[in-house]
Amino acid sequence: MSETPVSGRFAHRFGGRWSALGVAVALAVGLAACGSDDDASTGATDISSASTDSVTLVTYDSFPDANTSLNDALAEFGAENGIEVDILVAGDTGTMLSKASLTAGNPEGDVMWGVDNASLSRAIDDEVFEPYVARAIADGTIDIAPEFLDLVPNGEATPVDYGDVCVNYDIDWYAERNLDPPTSFTDLTDPAYAGQLVVQNAATSSPGLAFLLATIHEYGLEGWQDYWSRLGQNGVEVVDSWNQAYYERFTWAGGGPTPMVVSYGSSPPAEVIFAEPPRDDAPTGVIEDTCFRQVEFAGVLRGTDAPDAARVLVDFLISDRFQRELALNLFVYPTNQAVDLPQEFVDFAVVPETSRTLDPTLIDAERSTWIDEWTELVLG
Amino acid sequence: MNRLPRWLLVALAIGPAAGLLVFFAWPFVTLAVEAVNASSVGDTLGRASTWEVLWFTAWQAVVSTIATIVIGLAPAYVLARFDFRGRTVLVGLLTAMFVLPTVVMGAAFLALLPDSLDRTVWAVLGAHVVFNLAVVVRVVGSLWGHLPTDMEAAAATLGASRWQVATQISLPLVRPAVTAAATIVFLFTFTSYGVIRILGAPGTRTIEVEVWRRATQLGDIGGAAVLALLQLAVLVGLVWWSGVAQRRHAQAIGLLPVAARRRPRRGGERRIVGVVAGATLVVAATPLVALVVRSFATPTGWSTAAWTGLGRAEIRPGIRTGVDPVDATFNSLVNAAWATAIAVVIGALASLAIVAAGRAGRALDGGLMLPLATSAVTIGFGMLITFDTDPVDWRASWWLVPVGHALIAVPFVVRTCVAVLRSVDPAMTNAAATLGASPTRAWLATIVPFLWRPLAAGGALAAAISLGEFGATSLLSRSGGETMPIAIEQLLGRTGSVLQAQGFVLATLLAATTVILVVVVERFQSPPTRRSRP
Numbered sequence: 001m002s003e004t005p006v007s008g009r010f011a012h013r014f015g016g017r018w019s020a021l022g023v024a025v026a027l028a029v030g031l032a033a034c035g036s037d038d039d040a041s042t043g044a045t046d047i048s049s050a051s052t053d054s055v056t057l058v059t060y061d062s063f064p065d066a067n068t069s070l071n072d073a074l075a076e077f078g079a080e081n082g083i084e085v086d087i088l089v090a091g092d093t094g095t096m097l098s099k100a101s102l103t104a105g106n107p108e109g110d111v112m113w114g115v116d117n118a119s120l121s122r123a124i125d126d127e128v129f130e131p132y133v134a135r136a137i138a139d140g141t142i143d144i145a146p147e148f149l150d151l152v153p154n155g156e157a158t159p160v161d162y163g164d165v166c167v168n169y170d171i172d173w174y175a176e177r178n179l180d181p182p183t184s185f186t187d188l189t190d191p192a193y194a195g196q197l198v199v200q201n202a203a204t205s206s207p208g209l210a211f212l213l214a215t216i217h218e219y220g221l222e223g224w225q226d227y228w229s230r231l232g233q234n235g236v237e238v239v240d241s242w243n244q245a246y247y248e249r250f251t252w253a254g255g256g257p258t259p260m261v262v263s264y265g266s267s268p269p270a271e272v273i274f275a276e277p278p279r280d281d282a283p284t285g286v287i288e289d290t291c292f293r294q295v296e297f298a299g300v301l302r303g304t305d306a307p308d309a310a311r312v313l314v315d316f317l318i319s320d321r322f323q324r325e326l327a328l329n330l331f332v333y334p335t336n337q338a339v340d341l342p343q344e345f346v347d348f349a350v351v352p353e354t355s356r357t358l359d360p361t362l363i364d365a366e367r368s369t370w371i372d373e374w375t376e377l378v379l380g
Numbered sequence: 381m382n383r384l385p386r387w388l389l390v391a392l393a394i395g396p397a398a399g400l401l402v403f404f405a406w407p408f409v410t411l412a413v414e415a416v417n418a419s420s421v422g423d424t425l426g427r428a429s430t431w432e433v434l435w436f437t438a439w440q441a442v443v444s445t446i447a448t449i450v451i452g453l454a455p456a457y458v459l460a461r462f463d464f465r466g467r468t469v470l471v472g473l474l475t476a477m478f479v480l481p482t483v484v485m486g487a488a489f490l491a492l493l494p495d496s497l498d499r500t501v502w503a504v505l506g507a508h509v510v511f512n513l514a515v516v517v518r519v520v521g522s523l524w525g526h527l528p529t530d531m532e533a534a535a536a537t538l539g540a541s542r543w544q545v546a547t548q549i550s551l552p553l554v555r556p557a558v559t560a561a562a563t564i565v566f567l568f569t570f571t572s573y574g575v576i577r578i579l580g581a582p583g584t585r586t587i588e589v590e591v592w593r594r595a596t597q598l599g600d601i602g603g604a605a606v607l608a609l610l611q612l613a614v615l616v617g618l619v620w621w622s623g624v625a626q627r628r629h630a631q632a633i634g635l636l637p638v639a640a641r642r643r644p645r646r647g648g649e650r651r652i653v654g655v656v657a658g659a660t661l662v663v664a665a666t667p668l669v670a671l672v673v674r675s676f677a678t679p680t681g682w683s684t685a686a687w688t689g690l691g692r693a694e695i696r697p698g699i700r701t702g703v704d705p706v707d708a709t710f711n712s713l714v715n716a717a718w719a720t721a722i723a724v725v726i727g728a729l730a731s732l733a734i735v736a737a738g739r740a741g742r743a744l745d746g747g748l749m750l751p752l753a754t755s756a757v758t759i760g761f762g763m764l765i766t767f768d769t770d771p772v773d774w775r776a777s778w779w780l781v782p783v784g785h786a787l788i789a790v791p792f793v794v795r796t797c798v799a800v801l802r803s804v805d806p807a808m809t810n811a812a813a814t815l816g817a818s819p820t821r822a823w824l825a826t827i828v829p830f831l832w833r834p835l836a837a838g839g840a841l842a843a844a845i846s847l848g849e850f851g852a853t854s855l856l857s858r859s860g861g862e863t864m865p866i867a868i869e870q871l872l873g874r875t876g877s878v879l880q881a882q883g884f885v886l887a888t889l890l891a892a893t894t895v896i897l898v899v900v901v902e903r904f905q906s907p908p909t910r911r912s913r914p
Contacts, residue, residue, distance in 0.1 A: 056859075058857075061854070061866075061869075061870065062870065062873065062874070064700075064701070064702025064703075065702065065859070065860075065861070065862070066702060066704070066707075066861070067700055067701075067702045067703075067704055068700045068701070068702040069698070069699075069700070070702075071702070086859055087859060088776055088857050088858070088859045089857065089858050089859070089862075090857045091596070091854060091855060091857070092596065094596040094597045094599075095595075095596040095855065097599065098595055098596050098599050098601065098761070099761065099764055099857065101599060101601075102601065102761060102764055102765055103764060103765065103768065106768055106769070108764070108775055108776060108857055119599075122599055201582040201583065203583070203593060203597070204577065204582075204589075204593060204597065238582045238583075239499070239582055240577050240578065240580075240582050241577065241578075242873070243872060243873055244578065246875065247487075247872070247880060248487065248490075252679055253679055253875075253877065253880070255679070263875070264875070266875075267875045270874070270875035270876050271875060271876060271877075273696055273699060273876065274695060274696070274874075274875070274876020274877060274878045274879050275876070275877060275878070276678045276683050276685045276686070276877045276878040276881065277678070277680065277683065277685070283679070328698075328699055329702070331874075331875070367598070368598055368600075371598075375583055379581075379582055379583030380583075
């Protein structure tokens with residue numbers, strides 16, 4: 001992709017000599033024979049325009065790389081602008097960001113999608129992005145909530161979607177027991193709800209970390225430890241990943257023993273849309289008070305060799321055309337406020353009026369300490 | 381053997397050595413040079429958790445390895461020595477357990493355990509034993525099956541009990557293969573990642589898990605690299621020791637060109653075979669049955685929707701998941717074909733070089749094991765910052781995935797082949813030389829005929845490893861389609877019962893493909909009649 005060897009922070013020191021060795025040896029091994037450098041290496045989307053430009057969109061692994069309406073929108077963009085969009089999947093959000101930091105200045109692609117507010121500071125400090133204010137934001141033709149734009153006052157990146165991590169509960173489980181589901185963090189420590197919540201390991205799971213951050217928001221830098229002790233006394237269960245929590249421990253989806261689970265604000269509509277057999281009401285509900293806001297950003301990668309096309313793509317990522325595809329494909333909400341949500345989201349998703357959030361700089365500075373402290377307290 | 385000309389050794393060793401240098405050593409060293417400095421070393425070694433993690437990593441690996449070997453010898457013996465209905469299917473099932481991604485097998489393995497053991501260290505140890513049984517069965521079995529049975533028969537005739545025959549004749553003869561299998565199991569369990577995360581209690585960490593967590597979740601590449609070096613140091617020591625031990629106990633014996641398997645004869649023998657095979661079948665089949673069951677499960681009952689909807693692009697009107705099972709299968713097969721081709725060629729050359737050369741061969745032997753001992757994160761990230769500039773701007777090239785798979789698969793091909801080649805009786809080479817063949821010709825003519833069968837077995841294993849590989853693939857940036865394990869992980873990682881069930885459909889298909897692959901190669905390997913070879 002990048003033709004220009006930019007001496008980034010991690011540009012390696014061995015230059016030409018080693019490169020030459022690499023080629024010679026690869027030829028010797030006969031591996032070069034595999035490099036039939038045709039379309040296979042570019043992961044081509046189906047755009048057959050005679051366009052010259054192509055941009056690579058680096059994303060996390062839950063971003064579909066083909067065959068969805070999101071990809072159709074990108075293909076339309078490509079056809080209209082003569083810019084082919086290739087998708088490069090870099091791993092989960094953390095892996096993607098670590099890679100971007102390692103390659104800052106000589107990036108793997110041109111635009112990156114999906115850095116969230118918990119890691120935004122790291123991306124900015126490592127100079128992953130080249131600052132850019134999307135044209136429609138600069139001239140005010142697209143309406144994005146100020147709370148999102150305030151996180152990137154100098155166009156460090158562009159807020160493209162948001163969502164919430166919240167405690168979900170099994171509606172029938174509580175109905176069958178004539179028990180009202182909890183409505184607050186305090187309720188979760190009530191003995192009436194003992195042993196009913198499963199959360200993820202904050203050290204290894206992003207919803208797990210978000211839930212920890214939500215408790216820090218509620219109880220403050222000095223109070224959250226005490227809250228977690230009480231949560232522990234009330235029998236909170238910790239598992240390693242979202243998948244285990246939701247699909248093995250949660251009463252609704254996994255037939256497990258636990259009727260509450262840390263998941264997403266958009267999990268209920270997903271349960272309706274992907275229900276088998278089909279259903280028209282949500283089996284799960286969301287405890288609004290526990291929601292922690294996750295905002296995701298996209299940006300032009302510093303060192304791109306196609307800066308103009310990259311900027312045009314960022315403009316497109318917040319356009320109505322693209323933003324309206326987000327809800328049903330990524331189960332996040334569009335930041336572009338002019339875009340309507342699908343009916344399932346209107347009916348079943350919960351978007352709290354005031355979701356919890358913490359300053360990205362604070363998160364970045366303290367994350368490691370908090371996680372170690374939490375691990376000691378909850379798992380130790 | 382010393383009379384073999386130097387050019388032959390160089391010709392054999394150059395390819396494997398070069399591949400290892402370029403795709404393993406160079407990226408790893410580049411990352412280490414960039415990321416490791418005095419402060420990252422000081423911080424990491426000064427942290428109490430580092431030593432706790434190292435201790436846990438080491439003891440669980442030791443216990444897992446001992447348990448795997450002890451438990452695995454019985455099925456290895458029975459599967460290598462006896463012919464019975466379903467034998468190849470059993471080998472296929474065990475291999476599937478070994479190669480299928482933990483993200484799939486972890487959940488299914490829970491079906492074997494009582495609830496009270498879920499997410500405990502017992503679950504971890506149990507999974508390590510069950511998932512690695514195939515290593516013992518294949519590596520030990522490939523030698524055991526080819527051992528001549530006359531010594532055992534002679535001992536038995538002279539009045540030795542079955543136990544005496546086993547401990548004094550059979551086990552000493554297969555000892556090099558046992559050491560080799562133990563080494564591989566130790567490497568796998570020491571670097572365990574998926575099993576720990578899915579089956580261990582939360583907070584349980586091996587070095588590998590901690591490397592991943594530091595590098596990807598905390599952005600602490602320096603700390604991750606130091607831990608990866610620590611892990612590598614421990615394992616290099618082990619691989620070296622294992623090499624010494626394998627050579628010390630290798631015995632040159634006339635191997636049978638075709639495995640000497642026969643139907644169990646006496647009542648006692650039948651009982652042993654029946655019990656061992658039956659128990660192995662239960663252990664290997666239960667998790668796979670659980671996969672199939674889960675492909676029909678929904679929160680409100682059973683449904684075939686995930687199977688019938690497999691080929692349909694739209695899950696709901698207007699909604700597509702973006703995961704195309706047919707594409708994913710195709711991608712996996714293409715990757716597996718390349719990975720197998722690379723692994724077989726490199727593995728064959730390396731095996732011959734290792735057997736032919738002395739000290740240099742040992743270095744190559746140990747070196748080829750190193751990718752198994754190295755954290756996948758550090759290799760993936762190393763490739764990212766090494767292959768980033770023309771003319772080696774290979775980042776995100778599609779073929780990095782099969783090359784990565786081949787790095788993992790080559791040691792299996794080599795282990796399978798070397799165990800057999802080392803035991804080829806040098807008297808045959810000498811005889812050929814006496815009859816007038818040049819040293820090169822004599823050596824090749826006697827040793828190469830023994831290469832093909834272990835090579836076919838190793839190749840099948842390489843293909844299976846590639847089909848099921850998840851960790852390295854998920855760390856390489858990729859474009860143009862997902863492999864099956866990645867597609868499965870994508871489906872299982874989303875909310876919605878139909879997606880969950882489809883993930884298990886795909887997992888069932890992957891398991892079936894693996895079993896069929898292994899069964900076909902096993903069939904091809906054990907022809908009904910014995911042939912004599914030139």
